[in-house]
Each structure stands twice: as C-alpha cells, then as structure tokens.
Amino acid sequence: MILYLDSSALVKRYVREDGSALVEAAIQASGVVGTAQITRAEVGAALAKAARLAVLSDRDARSALAAALQDWQMLVRVPLTDAVLGEAVELAWAHGLRGYDAVQLASALAWRASLDEPVVFGAFDRTLAVAATACGLQPLPESLVVPPPDAPS
Numbered sequence: 001m002i003l004y005l006d007s008s009a010l011v012k013r014y015v016r017e018d019g020s021a022l023v024e025a026a027i028q029a030s031g032v033v034g035t036a037q038i039t040r041a042e043v044g045a046a047l048a049k050a051a052r053l054a055v056l057s058d059r060d061a062r063s064a065l066a067a068a069l070q071d072w073q074m075l076v077r078v079p080l081t082d083a084v085l086g087e088a089v090e091l092a093w094a095h096g097l098r099g100y101d102a103v104q105l106a107s108a109l110a111w112r113a114s115l116d117e118p119v120v121f122g123a124f125d126r127t128l129a130v131a132a133t134a135c136g137l138q139p140l141p142e143s144l145v146v147p148p149p150d151a152p153s
Contacts (some may be wrong), residue, residue: 002118002119003026003030003033003119004108004119004120004122004137005027005033005119005124006031006104006108006125007035007038007039007043007046007125008124009123010039010043010122011043011046011106012066013027013067013068014047014065015056015064019141024143026120026122028133029134033075033076034146035076035077035078036077036103036105036107036108037077037107038076038080038104039068042100043086044068045067047065047068048065052090069102075089076111076147078110081110083110084106087106087110088103091105095130095131095133097128097131101125101127101128105128105132108137110133118137118138119137119139121137121138122138122140122141124144125144126143126144129141129144129145130145133145
C-alpha cells in the first residue's frame with residue numbers, strides 16, 4: 001500500500017487519540033508513506049497549540065515534535081511546486097476546501113500521478129476525505145465518507 005498522510009492523520013502517530021491505532025496500523029502495512037512539505041509546519045503548529053491549550057503538557061508536546069522531526073526523513077515529502085499550488089486553487093473551489101487542505105490534496109494527487117499507482121489518503125477531516133475520494137483516492141478512515149450501516153438516512 002502507498003499511504004499519503006495529511007497533518008491531521010500524521011499527528012495521530014505522536015499524540016494518542018481516536019484514530020491513532022488506525023494510522024499506526026496503516027503505516028506498518030504500507031510500503032511507503034508520503035506527505036506534503038507543509039506537513040512539517042502543520043504538525044509543529046498543532047503540537048504547539050496542544051501545549052498552549054494544555055491538551056498536552058509542554059514536555060509531551062516537545063517530545064512528540066522531536067519524534068515527528070526524527071521520522072520526517074523517512075517520509076516521502078511531496079515538493080510544493082507552482083503546479084501543486086495551482087491545482088490546490090482549483091481543488092479549493094471545486095470542493096470547498098481550506099487552503100492547506102487543498103494543498104494536501106493537490107500534493108497527494110501529484111504524488112499519485114508521479115507513481116501511477118493507487119494511493120490511500122489518510123485525513124481526519126470529513127470535507128477533505130470526501131474531496132479526496134471524489135478525486136479517486138482511497139480514504140483512511142473510510143468511515144468519514146461512508147456512513148455506518150446503522151446510521152439514519
């Protein structure tokens with residue numbers, strides 16, 4: 001499996017919360033894991049915010065950041081190019097995405113195009129996951145785009 005993780009998914013590797021076990025299992029099952037270059041800043045900002053809001057202690061947040069930065073070299077980092085940014089603009093308009101979410105999706109699509117293979121797209125934002133699915137990426141978790149069978153219609 002080729003796995004792309006946006007910031008909301010990657011941070012779950014370093015902070016134990018709902019979805020962490022799913023992300024870890026997907027990482028272990030994948031042959032390669034990639035993300036956008038901007039993810040490093042997004043993960044750092046998310047961890048700093050968690051410390052500011054006392055969701056994590058400062059020590060735990062800094063430890064999580066150190067682990068993320070150590071793992072950074074093992075990830076395929078999709079370059080932020082003019083083509084990716086141009087695609088992000090189109091995706092934002094087409095799917096109602098926020099700026100960095102559009103960049104994450106554009107990066108995953110660029111990576112898939114360069115590989116010419118299916119890519120699983122890990123994100124924990126419903127709007128982004130639905131957009132990724134519409135663009136032909138397999139969502140992780142699928143539950144964000146497919147309601148459970150017992151959900152009311």
